[in-house]
Amino acid sequence: MENWEGSPSGASSTARQSPVRPETLVIGGGIAGIQAALEIANAGEKVYLVEKSGTIGGHMAMFDKTFPTLDCAACILTPKMVEIAQHPNIDLLTLSQVTAVDGAPGNFSVTVEKKARQVTEADCIGCGMCAEQCPKSVPSEFDAGTGMRKAAYIPFPQAVPNKYLIDRENCLYAKNGKCKLCVGACPANCIDLDEEDATVSIAVGNIIVAVGFQVFDAARAENFGYGRFDNVITSLEFERLVNASGPTGGVLSLAVRDKRKRRVFLPESPKPEQVAIIHCVGSRDCNHNQWCSRVCCMYSLKFAHLVKEKLPDCEVFEFYIDMRAFGKGYEEFYDRIRGEGVHVVRGRTATVEGSGSKLKLRTEDIVNARLLEQELDMVILSVGLEPNAQAGELARMLGISVDHNKWFIESSMGAAPTETSNAGIHLAGACQGPKDIPDTVAQASDAAARVLRSILHGRAEPPLGSLLPRPGTTAVPALDQRSES
Numbered sequence: 001m002e003n004w005e006g007s008p009s010g011a012s013s014t015a016r017q018s019p020v021r022p023e024t025l026v027i028g029g030g031i032a033g034i035q036a037a038l039e040i041a042n043a044g045e046k047v048y049l050v051e052k053s054g055t056i057g058g059h060m061a062m063f064d065k066t067f068p069t070l071d072c073a074a075c076i077l078t079p080k081m082v083e084i085a086q087h088p089n090i091d092l093l094t095l096s097q098v099t100a101v102d103g104a105p106g107n108f109s110v111t112v113e114k115k116a117r118q119v120t121e122a123d124c125i126g127c128g129m130c131a132e133q134c135p136k137s138v139p140s141e142f143d144a145g146t147g148m149r150k151a152a153y154i155p156f157p158q159a160v161p162n163k164y165l166i167d168r169e170n171c172l173y174a175k176n177g178k179c180k181l182c183v184g185a186c187p188a189n190c191i192d193l194d195e196e197d198a199t200v201s202i203a204v205g206n207i208i209v210a211v212g213f214q215v216f217d218a219a220r221a222e223n224f225g226y227g228r229f230d231n232v233i234t235s236l237e238f239e240r241l242v243n244a245s246g247p248t249g250g251v252l253s254l255a256v257r258d259k260r261k262r263r264v265f266l267p268e269s270p271k272p273e274q275v276a277i278i279h280c281v282g283s284r285d286c287n288h289n290q291w292c293s294r295v296c297c298m299y300s301l302k303f304a305h306l307v308k309e310k311l312p313d314c315e316v317f318e319f320y321i322d323m324r325a326f327g328k329g330y331e332e333f334y335d336r337i338r339g340e341g342v343h344v345v346r347g348r349t350a351t352v353e354g355s356g357s358k359l360k361l362r363t364e365d366i367v368n369a370r371l372l373e374q375e376l377d378m379v380i381l382s383v384g385l386e387p388n389a390q391a392g393e394l395a396r397m398l399g400i401s402v403d404h405n406k407w408f409i410e411s412s413m414g415a416a417p418t419e420t421s422n423a424g425i426h427l428a429g430a431c432q433g434p435k436d437i438p439d440t441v442a443q444a445s446d447a448a449a450r451v452l453r454s455i456l457h458g459r460a461e462p463p464l465g466s467l468l469p470r471p472g473t474t475a476v477p478a479l480d481q482r483s484e485s
């Protein structure tokens with residue numbers, strides 16, 4: 001096992017009076033983890049940022065524009081990502097996951113499993129020759145499956161680190177030992193297809209959990225035909241299709257089948273003339289998730305604007321249950337979109353079916369007390385946010401709580417919204433519950449401030465929740481059980 005810096009500090013056993021190690025571990029490199037890491041590092045303290053994928057950026061890196069200001073997402077995020085890569089106080093561990101946490105608040109020892117990149121980061125010049133030669137193509141996760149990537153690849157052009165990596169699950173050499181084309185093509189001679197995973201050990205005083213969310217699997221809402229109809233797409237797919245760095249260069253076109261019968265999006269394909277956006281797919285639905293995902297109304301309105309911007313003559317419909325435009329400038333954004341000629345229909349959508357080359361949507365229209373049928377070329381499903389699939393496992397490892405849905409629980413909603421039931425372990429971003437980017441950033445800065453305070457005071461503060469009497473248990477009860485307890 002490799003020792004990742006740091007010497008042991010004064011041992012501590014109590015949560016209240018621990019001398020606190022100044023190093024902090026941030027788990028998850030989305031906008032929450034990035035913001036928290038930069039706040040702490042810029043205050044002069046050391047941060048280990050552990051990210052499970054090959055790049056930091058999280059979901060925000062996939063977006064074209066952000067509501068309600070329609071700011072370019074990359075213009076906000078990319079400079080922060082670059083700052084992470086260059087910061088002398090930040091050690092970035094990508095392709096890495098925390099597998100064990102021991103010790104006490106103020107002095108945790110953490111084990112991290114680091115997958116082999118099989119490309120030496122320091123030597124890779126990012127020329128892309130390996131990807132050019134690689135014979136294996138698979139759907140790109142970053143493009144939400146709307147485009148392809150090679151088994152030797154870089155997640156996206158602005159990835160941090162801006163280095164290629166080998167996807168061993170799809171690499172032909174890893175599978176049958178036969179292909180080494182990337183090795184021969186690499187001018188920097190920095191590909192080692194036999195490099196093995198490593199275990200890294202780090203010591204930290206505080207931990208910030210920022211592992212974010214995953215989106216609802218649209219195929220589960222069978223009535224909307226995702227997977228059956230090529231032009232029923234998800235919100236993440238739409239984000240990539242309208243993005244200038246996406247597979248169509250930002251041209252919104254209909255899906256077609258290529259020679260191998262694969263669904264592809266090509267800039268030259270026919271354009272949609274009628275597009276519907278269905279809200280609350282997988283959210284506020286007793287068949288799936290009952291919670292409101294909080295961001296879908298707003299990102300759906302953003303989508304309507306983007307369709308109109310790309311295709312001014314396209315008819316756009318929003319089918320919604322309630323319009324939850326709750327944030328600063330959000331109601332005004334809703335007004336703006338209505339002013340752009342978007343049809344806004346209130347009612348729960350029942351089905352999407354195929355009808356020749358068209359789609360047919362059936363919905364209620366509550367305001368006009370009628371049932372509607374609408375022919376369409378493209379349907380966008382505004383899928384909700386779900387807890388990270390690893391949340392339960394991570395919570396057990398860290399000794400903190402998740403509610404019955406698996407969102408991490410804060411120690412006190414009002415007084416300590418980023419602390420957990422375990423001193424020294426904090427929350428940031430959408431892993432605590434669905435959240436937009438402004439709230440995520442504010443919460444990440446709060447988590448960082450609490451870490452800095454504990455370092456400054458030399459104390460791992462006991463969380464507020466743990467001071468409250470809870471007969472029989474130290475765990476915070478599930479959110480929706482609080483009123484009963």
Ligand SMILES: Cc1cc2nc3c(=O)[nH]c(=O)nc-3n(C[C@H](O)[C@H](O)[C@H](O)COP(=O)(O)OP(=O)(O)OC[C@H]3O[C@@H](n4cnc5c(N)ncnc54)[C@H](O)[C@@H]3O)c2cc1C
Binds near residue numbers: 299
């Ligand atoms: C389609 C869509 C459009 C949206 N548009 C907007 C918008 O316009 N404006 C807005 O304000 N909000 C928008 N949002 C919401 C926005 O995506 C979130 O607010 C934001 O991404 C939350 O950031 P996060 O860092 O908490 O989570 P994420 O972005 O999910 O990042 C989490 C990171 O943690 C990593 N990770 C996960 N598990 C582990 C692990 N075990 N170990 C290490 N790393 C791990 C992930 O790989 C990822 O990098 C949108 C959401 C969606 C779905």
